[in-house]
Amino acid sequence: MTWNAQWIWHPDGGLSQTNLYLYARREVVLDAVPKVARARLTACSLYRLFVNGQPVARGPAPSEASYQSYDVVDLAPFLRRGANAIALEVYHYFDVSPGIIGQNGGRGGILFQLDDGDGRALCVSDAAWRVIQAPPWDQGSAINCTLFADFKEIYDSRREIAGWREAGFDDRAWPQARALGQPPLAPWTLVERDFPRLGGETVSAVDAWVESASVTYAWREDWEVYHEQHLAPAAGRATPGKCTEVTRTHAD
Incomplete structure (x- = not known):
C-alpha cells in the first residue's frame, strides 16, 4: 500500500496537546465525479470526517497501542x-497519559489520502491543508476520570465557525498545516481497520434531556452529585431542570 500523503498537524509547536x-x-x-473515490484516513486520537458539509465517517477503530488503525471509505456518493x-474534526487526548491505566496517549497527527479507481491521488494531506484550533471546545475542562484520564467535554456553539465544512469557505486566515512526514x-x-464501521442515520430530536453524574469513592464516605437539564429545541435554549445531591456513608 503506497501512501503519497503526509502526516500533518497544527503548526504551533508550543500549543498544548492535552484535550485539544x-x-x-x-x-x-x-x-x-469518479466512479470510485477511495479515502484512507486516520488521526491520533479521534476524527470525524465531513464532505461538502455532510457527515461521512468517524474513527479510527481501537487498536493495540503499538499500532494505528486507519479507515477506508468510498467518498464518491458525497x-x-x-x-x-x-473537512475533519480531530481530537487529541494528550502526549503522555496522566491516567492510571496510561491509555490514549501519543503524538498528534492527521493522515488523509483520496484516490480514484485507478489509484491516482485526488487529494492528500500535506502542508497545503489549513488547520486551526477549534474555538467551541474548552481545552481547559477538567479530567473526568483519573483511571482513564478522559476529559469532560464542554462545547459552546456560539463560538462555532459557520460554513467551515462547506466548499467556498474562506480559510485564508487559518494557518497552514505542519507536515510531519510520509508513512x-x-x-x-x-x-487497516479489520472490522466493519458502525452504521446509523441522522435524526432530529423531538425532545431532549441531558444528565450527568459524578461519583467519588473514599474510605469512609461515598458521595454522588446528579445533574439533570431539560433541553427545549423549540425554544432554542436550555431550560434548567433539577439538581440533587445525595450523600451516603458506609455502614460500620
Missing part, C-alpha cells in the same frame, strides 16, 4: 463536479 480539538480542511476541484470540501513514520505503524 482541531479543525482541518482542504478543497479539491474535480472535472467529473462528491460533485467542481469544488469539494474535505512509515514513527510512532505510527498503520493497519
